[in-house]
Amino acid sequence: MSTGPDLIVVGAGAAGLTAATTLAHAGLSVTIIEARDRIGGRIFTLRDPKYGAPVELGAEFIHGLPPETLTLLNQRQVRIREMDGDNWCFIDGKLGTCDFFSEVESILSKMDDRKPDQSFLDFLEECCPSANASPRQQHSREWALGYVSGFNAADPALVGVHWLVQGMRAEEEIEGDRAFRAEHGYADLIDFFQEQLDAAGVSLLQNTIVEEIRWSPGRAEVALLGPEGASVISAPRVLITVPLGVLQAQSGEKGAIRFAPDLPQQKQNAIRNVIMGQAARVVLRFHERFWKDLPSGNKSSKKMDGMSFLFSHDKSFPTWWTTLPEKLPFLVGWAPFRAAEALAGKDKSFVIEQSLNTLHRLLGVSVQELEGLLEHAYFHDWQTDPFSRGAYSYGKVGGDGMSEALARPIDNTLFFAGEATDVSGHNGTVHGAIASGNRAAAEILPATAARKLRAGG
Numbered sequence: 392m393s394t395g396p397d398l399i400v401v402g403a404g405a406a407g408l409t410a411a412t413t414l415a416h417a418g419l420s421v422t423i424i425e426a427r428d429r430i431g432g433r434i435f436t437l438r439d440p441k442y443g444a445p446v447e448l449g450a451e452f453i454h455g456l457p458p459e460t461l462t463l464l465n466q467r468q469v470r471i472r473e474m475d476g477d478n479w480c481f482i483d484g485k486l487g488t489c490d491f492f493s494e495v496e497s498i499l500s501k502m503d504d505r506k507p508d509q510s511f512l513d514f515l516e517e518c519c520p521s522a523n524a525s526p527r528q529q530h531s532r533e534w535a536l537g538y539v540s541g542f543n544a545a546d547p548a549l550v551g552v553h554w555l556v557q558g559m560r561a562e563e564e565i566e567g568d569r570a571f572r573a574e575h576g577y578a579d580l581i582d583f584f585q586e587q588l589d590a591a592g593v594s595l596l597q598n599t600i601v602e603e604i605r606w607s608p609g610r611a612e613v614a615l616l617g618p619e620g621a622s623v624i625s626a627p628r629v630l631i632t633v634p635l636g637v638l639q640a641q642s643g644e645k646g647a648i649r650f651a652p653d654l655p656q657q658k659q660n661a662i663r664n665v666i667m668g669q670a671a672r673v674v675l676r677f678h679e680r681f682w683k684d685l686p687s688g689n690k691s692s693k694k695m696d697g698m699s700f701l702f703s704h705d706k707s708f709p710t711w712w713t714t715l716p717e718k719l720p721f722l723v724g725w726a727p728f729r730a731a732e733a734l735a736g737k738d739k740s741f742v743i744e745q746s747l748n749t750l751h752r753l754l755g756v757s758v759q760e761l762e763g764l765l766e767h768a769y770f771h772d773w774q775t776d777p778f779s780r781g782a783y784s785y786g787k788v789g790g791d792g793m794s795e796a797l798a799r800p801i802d803n804t805l806f807f808a809g810e811a812t813d814v815s816g817h818n819g820t821v822h823g824a825i826a827s828g829n830r831a832a833a834e835i836l837p838a839t840a841a842r843k844l845r846a847g848g
Contacts, residue, residue: 396420396594398835399613399626401601401648404432405821406808407632408584409828410835415591417836422594422624424601424615426646426778430585433634433779434821435771436578439676444719445576446674448771450821451723452572455565457822459829460580467583470574476699476715481753482530486685488693489702494531495538504556510788511539511555512547533704540728541710543819544668545785554786554818561816577821603649604629608802628804630831635797635811636667636780646777654801661796664789665811667781668819669731673708673746674769677720681764685754701753706730708749720766724749731782735774743768783819784811794818798827806831 398414400407403425415421429435435449453460453471464471480489501518502511509517519532539547539555562568573579588595599617606612611629615622631638633648639662640647653659683696701711708724724746726734734742746768747761773779786793798812808831810817810824817823 395625396422399629402632403430405824406828409825410630410832411593412587412591413832415593424599425597426600428598431581434577436576446769447576450577452570455567455569457565459822459825463583469579471571474570474715477697479698479701481703491534495535498535502552502556504553508551508553508789510548511550514552543785544670544727544782551786551788553791557816601648605651606804608804630806632808634779635784638662661793664787664793665784666787668785670782671726671731671734673724673742675722676767677764680720705749707745739770742770
């Protein structure tokens with residue numbers, strides 16, 4: 392009789408942790424394989440030693456009021472705070488309050504998923520041709536492009552309108568335009584999962600890379616490379632929760648997983664037709680909140696003390712945000728799409744230099760002064776991280792049904808979860824990943840229970 396687990400989970404991100412704890416509490420023996428030395432995946436919270444504040448290098452905001460995330464945090468009585476404040480924009484070389492949101496919403500509302508799918512760029516040219524645009528309309532076009540590439544980490548020439556519309560509908564249902572943070576960041580959620588793993592007796596192998604999955608209906612062998620060398624473990628079922636970028640990695644690249652036999656063509660098509668978006672962030676800690684007394688560059692005398700977000704068309708870090716409602720001397724720079732591609736593989740000093748140059752352009756403070764104010768910087772390169780290979784997924788034009796195909800089990804043996812497999816419109820979010828883990832657990836549990844019943848155990 393096999394002494395292996397009932398289920399092997401590949402990846403200890405939000406999806407894998409959700410499924411593993413759910414199934415272990417239901418009585419299954421579960422082993423998680425994680426390539427990193429920590430759990431959480433693209434949730435990566437550090438704690439700043441000076442202020443004790445959470446520093447998020449991965450997921451940061453709770454978008455709206457998703458029950459998947461809030462239910463878990465409420466179990467630990469975690470305090471949730473909404474980010475509220477002033478949105479500032481850098482327009483025509485001047486700082487001012489933003490006045491373009493309604494116009495961008497008007498453009499986005501014209502997207503229609505009942506029509507044939509098209510890229511957002513093609514939609515925009517059809518909806519609001521640049522050749523006929525007034526200066527005001529041209530600005531609205533640019534902000535709409537910035538929103539799609541910034542929020543979704545997506546290429547406007549590739550992302551599909553159908554996918555965008557589905558995501559917008561899903562956001563409306565949970566008030567997704569509001570942003571919240573947990574008291575200690577997403578570390579509160581990871582602490583919850585760690586407690587659940589311990590309570591359920593889940594086996595966790597860290598610093599262990601899955602190199603190959605050899606499978607046939609009802610059985611899988613997983614070839615591992617861990618701290619003690621190569622090994623193989625087997626189970627009737629494997630749940631694969633690695634990021635899409637890892638599934639897309641070429642054989643021989645670090646982190647890539649080989650399948651023997653190859654995955655069915657439909658699954659391979661789905662892997663190719665969902666796209667891994669690119670995004671980078673830098674977190675800068677200064678001696679003080681130097682921006683709080685800066686005036687706007689227009690006729691307004693309003694100060695920037697209450698700034699929550701700062702939007703621009705800067706090519707390096709077009710979006711910035713603060714720690715509001717906590718007034719801490721941190722600024723977070725966000726570089727999506729092309730900006731992230733330009734930072735991929737660069738060292739931390741280059742990233743800091745680009746971020747300070749951006750703040751100089753936007754706030755008018757000299758680089759020399761900013762360097763004097765800077766105390767510390769945090770950065771993680773998700774693009775070149777072999778166990779993520781990007782930020783989060785988005786749907787390609789013409790890719791209807793690809794998330795469903797990506798999520799579909801194979802021969803009741805290989806199962807798939809992770810934010811890229813979410814079919815409810817919440818791709819790219821922690822709650823989408825949790826929902827996918829719940830969906831996978833619901834697929835695995837009945838089949839595993841039936842197998843154990845037949846085996847008399």
